[in-house]
Amino acid sequence: MIRVVVVDDEALVRSGFQLILGASEDIEVVATASGGEAVETVLRVRPDVVLLDIRMPDVDGLTVLRELRTRPDAPVVAMLTTFDADEYILTALQCGAAGFLLKDTEPDQLAHLVRTLAAGGVVLSPKASRALLHSHPGAEAAVDEDAARVRLLTARERDVLVLVAEGLSNADIGARIHLSAGTVKDHVSAILTKLRVTSRVQAALLAQRAGLLDARPQPEAGR
Secondary structure, three states: OEEEEEEOOOHHHHHHHHHHHHOOOOEEEEEEEOHHHHHHHHHHHOOOEEEEEOOOOOOOHHHHHHHHHOOOOOOEEEEEEOOOOOHHHHHHHHOOOOEEEEOOOOHHHHHHHHHHHHOOOOEOOHHHHHHHHOOOOOHHHHHHHHHHHHOOOOHHHHHHHHHHHOOOOHHHHHHHHOOOHHHHHHHHHHHHHHHOOOOHHHHHHHHHHOOHHHHOOOOOOOO
16 A cells, blocks of 8 residues: 655645545555645655645745655655746755656546656656756756766666656566566666766656657667
């Protein structure tokens, strides 16, 4: 059972997410909270996944995220936003969020995205992420630098990076390209080192900015 906490300043949003996710047999919304109640609630119920509104009037999502990231055994956190080009999203991803969901995400996709987060995958909207990444100062220079880093990867590592950026966990990547989860973990570690990033989210963002997800070629097994 995947235990979820929903944090939002609007009771209607909290209720909606709780109703949608509660319809899944493997997901339980164990609590909902506003921003001011968020940290205490998360520490009390210890969920696997937190869906955290990024803009709240009492305590904003970035403040809650930073506080949760300092705690041992911190849950996976994904940000909730109404705007697909919210300027705070990139900051949240850099602070350790595992991705972001738009509040108008289709209900039949919501449970799948929560399962992806719980399995160690990342959740990013390619369209929104691309807009975010190319909107900040120095974006064009960053694209050139990213492309140079990607060229350091082997063909197999590029295959794995694309699947990381698509949100797959190590186990799912291994099943897709016929490798053990341990081998995939080694590839991911090498990818983070070569790209000079510290998380799967940062690697996924770099892959999107470098254009690796545009073509999305199907990797061949055993290469």
